Each structure stands twice: as C-alpha cells, then as structure tokens.
Amino acid sequence: MKRITLAVLLLSGCAASAPVSQATRTHDEPSVSIIATYGHATSPPVIVSLQAKTTGMTPPLKFHWSLGNGRESLVAQPLPQAYGVGRYDVVLTVTDGEGRTKRASVAIDSKSHGCGF
Secondary structure (H helix, E strand, O other), rough: HHHHHHHHHHHHHHOOOOOOOOOHHOOOEEEEEEEEEEOOOOOOOOEEEEEEEEOOOOOOOOOEEOOOOOOOOOOOOEEEEEEEEEEEEEEEEEEOOOOOEEEEEEEEOOOOOOOOO
C-alpha cells in the first residue's frame, strides 16, 4: 500500500511541475492602492485611517508608509493619523517576495471651518 501511495504522490508531483503556457496563467498585474477613511471631525485635526490594498504581489510583502505628517510606518494598516490644517501627501511603497516594488499616493486635505485658521 505504501508503494501505491508513493506512486500517486510522484505522479501528482510530476503533473504539478509541468510547464504552464502563458495563455492559461491568470496572475493579476501587481498593483498597490491606498484606502483612506476620514473620521467625523468638524474641524482640524482630522483623523484618517489608512490601509494598503495589494493585488498580484507575491508574499512576503514589505510596507513602507511616509504618512505626510513626519511619521512613517512599516505595517499594512498603520494607526489612525491626525492631520492639522493643510495638505499632506501620503506615499506607500510595497515590495514583494520577488523584489517587485509598487507605489501609491494620496493627498490628505484638512481645511479650517471658520476664523481663517
């Protein structure tokens, strides 16, 4: 019985390693995007939650956020960030297990609601 099991494993291993034509591959083109969710603040600072969304990238993934407020993060979903009045450019760089690097960015606009501040 062990021989039959071994033979089945060897055959399935051969089939799994058979070449795959380009037409049958269904890999997504690697991409990165940012999901930014604003908190319900009536005036600055606004609180923004940021999350990385990736497709077609091979694990393990390495994240690097430049959060626009002088802070950085190395996780897929950094802690919510506070932004005072102004414009802040958030940049996310993701590197996958194959060494491919993709970038995404989003602008955070935090405006004053009165008194010219």
